[in-house]
Amino acid sequence: MSAKQLMIARIGKPHGLYGEVTVQLHTDEPERRFPDGQVIDTEAAPGSGVPRQLTVRSTRVHNGVWLLAFEEVPDRTGAEGLRGTRLLASALATEPDEVDEDAFYEDDLIGLEARDPGGVVVGTVSGLDIGGAQDRLVLTLTDGVTAYVPFVRQFVPTVTGDHVVVDPPAGLYDLYREGLE
Known part of the structure; x- marks a missing residue:
């Protein structure tokens, strides 16, 4: 039985010539999740050629952006092929006493109904x-x-197993509709 996989980052664009990529973090603990030598499971588009696992070669922060490099990706061309890849970790990798009850993973939220305070x-x-x-x-x-x-x-005062309650500032949705008229 495999443990549930949670997305901890999504790979963005390449940075430089030596295989570094930007990452959009989905974890509060990047230092713990991405130490050098860490093997990380991946999820990418079928046929993309992205390995099922990548080994962290290095990490650094540049102008507030996290950059990762992987042993399997030596250059910019290889790094470009990683764009959009999801980096995953086992849900069991989080210790039970470390679970934040107000923390939600994207995979848990996608597909939930969004309801106003009146239901x-x-x-x-x-x-x-x-x-x-x-x-x-x-x-x-x-x-x-x-x-x-x-x-x-x-x-967003409520998140349950099947819906979220959303109570945005007045007129927020209209801002997104204005560009369509």
């Missing part, structure tokens, strides 16, 4: 945008518009 369905959670200052829920509203809501208790 009316306003859309579906389609992603989690990890930001430097604050994360945002990505919602696909019932009319097909994509909207972003700050993922803080003030605007």
Whole structure:
């Protein structure tokens, strides 16, 4: 029986000539998750040629952006092929006493109904945008518009197994609809 895999980062664009890539972190503990020599499971598009596992060669932070290099990827061309790859860790890698009850993984949120405080369905959670200052829920509203809501208790007071309650500032959804008119 395999443990549930959780996304801890998503690979972005290449950086430099020697195989480094930017990563969008989905963990609060990058130092613990990405030590040199760590073998990390991957999830990539079928046929992409991305190995099922990558070995961390080095990590560093450049201008506030985390950069990773892998033993299997020696150059920029190889790094370009990793774009969009999800880096995974076993859910068991988190110690039970370290679990934060207010922490949610993107995989747990995607597909949940988004409801207003009155219980009316306003859309579906389609992603989690990890930001430097604050994360945002990505919602696909019932009319097909994509909207972003700050993922803080003030605007997302409830997360359950089948829905989230979203109470954004007045007019937030209209900002995303204006560009469509």
